[in-house]
Amino acid sequence: MKIFFINFTILLATLTILIGVILNKLKNNNQKKVIKKIVSFELNNKNNDNNKNNAVFLTNKTPKSPLSAIISRVDKQINNFLSPEEFENEQKNNSWVKVYYQVIDKMVAEGAIIKPYNILNIKEHRNRNFKNEIGQWNYCRHHIDEIRISGAIFKEHPATSEHYKTADAILITFDQHLFLHYIIVMAQTTYPNNGMIVPLYSFFKDADKNFLYWDKKVQELCQKYSVPYYSDWNKYLTIRIRLD
Numbered sequence: 001m002k003i004f005f006i007n008f009t010i011l012l013a014t015l016t017i018l019i020g021v022i023l024n025k026l027k028n029n030n031q032k033k034v035i036k037k038i039v040s041f042e043l044n045n046k047n048n049d050n051n052k053n054n055a056v057f058l059t060n061k062t063p064k065s066p067l068s069a070i071i072s073r074v075d076k077q078i079n080n081f082l083s084p085e086e087f088e089n090e091q092k093n094n095s096w097v098k099v100y101y102q103v104i105d106k107m108v109a110e111g112a113i114i115k116p117y118n119i120l121n122i123k124e125h126r127n128r129n130f131k132n133e134i135g136q137w138n139y140c141r142h143h144i145d146e147i148r149i150s151g152a153i154f155k156e157h158p159a160t161s162e163h164y165k166t167a168d169a170i171l172i173t174f175d176q177h178l179f180l181h182y183i184i185v186m187a188q189t190t191y192p193n194n195g196m197i198v199p200l201y202s203f204f205k206d207a208d209k210n211f212l213y214w215d216k217k218v219q220e221l222c223q224k225y226s227v228p229y230y231s232d233w234n235k236y237l238t239i240r241i242r243l244d
Contacts, residue, residue, distance in 0.1 A: 152195060174199075183227070200214060
């Protein structure tokens with residue numbers, strides 16, 4: 001497996017120019033922070049050839065520039081969150097969105113707890129939390145709305161940051177967290193969609209091992225929850241990972 005990066009010199013120059021343009025156009029500090037993060041993410045992890053189609057999967061029209069593409073993605077997801085009925089209507093034929101909610105129902109039936117994020121205290125519902133084999137807490141919270149809006153945008157954007165604190169979250173295991181994000185990746189409704197790479201990389205420090213561990217957990221839980229497994233699901237990740 002390989003992750004392909006654009007030429008470092010072009011990356012640095014383009015990144016500097018785009019961030020400068022963005023910071024000049026956006027007055028709100030929080031908005032600047034959100035867009036700056038996504039621009040950095042876009043440029044550092046993008047394969048020009050493989051990501052052309054991915055650039056507009058959240059929009060109906062081809063953006064005029066990288067900046068407009070990023071803003072379009074952000075705006076679309078904010079609308080998805082603030083107008084859930086519209087999102088549901090748009091995604092009514094998206095089988096992965098249906099699978100997502102079905103799996104959450106199954107997890108609740110097994111004992112998972114759903115409460116507003118700010119009052120979902122892990123210690124109140126699990127007698128003992130512990131670090132798993134890769135140093136992550138075994139029990140964690142997941143925002144259910146992340147099928148409609150990327151967690152990075154949800155948490156940081158001024159239009160949604162207050163909602164993030166009180167929106168419903170589900171108390172699950174880290175493995176289940178990885179699994180729900182596989183379903184989100186397959187649904188192709190959010191951007192960026194590879195946030196689970198961050199805790200994995202903190203342990204493995206290796207792109208191949210990151211994905212192999214995630215994929216292993218996905219296969220196990222696809223079988224447990226009777227969810228289709230696709231070996232090429234990595235092609236839908238915002239960071240492109242190719243299997244040789």
